[in-house]
Amino acid sequence: MPEGHTIHRLAEDHRELFAGRPVRASSPQGKFSDSAALIDGRELTSAEAHGKHLFLGFGATGWVHIHLGLFGKLGFGDAPAPPPTATVRLRLANPRAYADLRGPTTCALITDGEKAAIHERLGPDPLRAADDGEGAWERISRSRTSVAALLMDQKVIAGVGNVYRAEVLFRHGIDPYRAGRDLTRSEWDAIWSDLVTLMREGVRANRIDTVRPDHLPEAMGRPPRVDDHGGEVYVYRRAAQPCHICGTEIRTADLAARNLFWCPECQRR
DNA sequence: AGCTCATGGCGAG
């Protein structure tokens, strides 16, 4: 589930369902019980996302900082909430709805200062209106690291995960192993603005779709195919299958303990 | 019942 678009969508959902009213908070699983007691009955005053980090504001009480990691999930439902299962780290509930958080890497009550420190260590986020790609370009343009690794580095750019990484490099015909400093300014500008478009659409649709209309299965005379993560993609998790554009087998490799996917023909140095 | 794998990230060495 969780790349940046998911987290921004979750922030919106929290605002819509819980903001401006007192919320009941509990930690059935137990690991967040003390903090849940501190926010129980308080009003949710804001909900923000930066990259893959979600911040739920409870006024002067502080922020609930949530990072879903690889396995975490936030599930919503209508009130009345059913009895929570044992793995629910945090349940928020009001007379209208409930939200259950399971398996997060992080769920902690933090101060304004701690929140500011998190923002500071994160790169620009294509989904934050005030951000642009300038700070990312400064790092990328002087790095010998591969562009594939740089795109996954949240200090460089926040919110891109393994799917957007693979897909945006495909869409721009860029070999994932090219060094950051070998990218041109115009290549980077195109990547950044494409991420803004793709990820905004991801928030809206709540899934990752990266295939251009003229490359969609129906346009190409192929049967419809929707990937596990819910959208239509070019290369992500398509190892050994034919490239939708040129038919070459999609390749996969380990890069920094993650699976990388690319088309060796469409993405050349 | 027990494996493997997954859209992440951290700290130790």
Added chain:
DNA sequence: TCGCCCTGAGCTG
């Protein structure tokens, strides 16, 4: 670079 943390689905037997 490796091991580890968190959960659940989809296999295998």
